[in-house]
Amino acid sequence: MDEALTKKLRILADAAKYDASCASSGAKRRSNDASPADKAGLGSTTGMGICHAYTPDGRCVSLLKILLTNYCLFDCAYCINRRSSNVKRARFRTEEVVQLTVEFYKRNYIEGLFLSSGIVRTPNDTMEQLILVAKTLRQQHGFRGYIHLKTIPEADPWLIEQAGLWADRLSINIELPTAQGLARLAPEKNETTIATAMGQMHERIVQARDERRHFSPAGQSTQMIVGADDSTDAHVLKTSDSLYRNYALKRVYYSAFSPIPEASAHLPLKPPPLQRENRLYQADWLLRSYGFSVEEIAAGGENGMLPLDIDPKLAWALKNRDRFPVDINTADREMLLRVPGLGSRAVDKILSARRHVALRMEDLARLTTGLKRARAFLVAADHTPAGLIDRLDLREQLVEPAAQLSLF
Structure with missing residues (x-):
């Protein structure tokens, strides 16, 4: 790998580490019965930028987790890659991401790709570049490994639908637990736009499943930042419960807010306890698999916050x-x-x-x-x-x- 590509990888892998919604649960090995390339294809989901995710049966899979670019038009207060942030910037060409993915797979470093991006030029332009990476891997290289694409809610719905043809999982970040928090810390983003995109994605997934055709077979997920605003754990869980019920999300991921350089005065000076993130994951499990309601879980704590010393x-x-x-x-x-x-x-x-x-x-x-x-x-x-x-x-x-x- 040449020095310039290595430098990009170092910057854009580090920039991607704040995205928690990286898992391959629910993905099955892709099958293109009519394609001879399928039998000789690269990658399998059965079985610097490399993260580990776990499938429901406990298997650990390795994913190349990177951003296409950390340049961004948006200026979200909590984001290290925001427009006004003074960080080193880099941008992959689509062919470079394809090259890295194929080479890392051939070296047995990874089993799949998690690709996100800052928004450059326009949401549509960025979404097109993400899709091109996945499409090139599938069509030109016969790649059958897991692909998770972060989608952009402001992009044209047709583009998001195209992304689902090549990716195993799609995700749109809900960002924060409440509309008030989003308006205060990310005023360029809109709760209605995010919800609409999630709803459209859900409809496509259900329709494709009924018609037995490929479209994001591992469903959709999202990420929520915890501790950047004054939302309680009860607020967080109510939002998660609504997302599960309305859009049949596979997972809601929780990411504890991490203070960033030159931060906005609206942000807290200290991060929340990491144990809070862990308790939210446990509470989320109770919601999804144990039949608990948000009210029952929240009642175990005080003032809407889960206790940190016990599950x-x-x-x-x-x-x-x-x-x-x-x-x-x-x-x-x-x-x-x-x-x-x-x-x-x-x-x-x-x-x-x-x-x-x-x-x-x-x-x-x-x-x-x-x-x-x-x-x-x-x-x-x-x-x-x-x-x-x-x-x-x-x-x-x-x-x-x-x-x-x-x-x-």
Whole structure:
């Protein structure tokens, strides 16, 4: 790789690190049955700028994560690449991104590409360049690896539709939890424009799925910056819940605000605790997979903020002690999912095992690693918590070590 390209890669890979919405979950290996190039194509999603993402079954995949350029017409206060920012600038040519992707794949460095960009000239021009990269990889190089394109809501809807023909996943950043925050910190962006683009993308994805044709098969996702404005965790989760319900997003990603040089006076001087980001991800999981409502999750904290010392499921359980303990041998799945320490896989194993035998605590120890947290909330064939649930110091007994960021 020549020195000029290496310099660009260093700048534009570093500029892309603030985008959290980088994952290949839900993507399947592309198949073009009519194309001979498919059988000899590059890349697979089954199985400097390189990031690691995880699929739902726990596999780790490596992606080249870069910006096409960090020049930008917009001046969003929270963005390091904003128009008024004094940072080193660079711009890839589309053929350079294609070259990097193919060469990195052949060296077994990556399995896919995550490509975003600042907006230059016009939104349409930038969107066309992003599409050209993906189209060239697919058509000229037979690339079958995962491609995630960041789309620009201000671009023509036809261009976004074209992007879905070549990408496995598309995403549009919602940016901030509230319209008020967006108007104050990114006045050149518009909540209605973003929502409209998300809605159009959702319609295309559903239509393509019904017609069994290719269009962004891994769906769409978004990113939300946390801590740049005064939005509470409840505000954040209400926005996420609305996005999941209205647009069937695969994921909402949370990115803790990081102070930037020469920052606007509207921005906080310090970043939020990183633990806040982690608790939001845990709460998001409760929304998507455990049947919790935003109101239930928010009620576990104070003033709309999630507690930092305990996970949101445990916080809810401690606020609802009257619903515990539950009998591991008779409780329904929905209630078992609300027991601290029991994840969905453990609950499914419990439901399967108890059809054959009355479960004891030693059985639970084999089915879950979260028995310490679950013990006070459960009844088993050989165990009754005997007042544990009413202990005043129960919270202190179950607080996670500071370095532990485990899920439920």
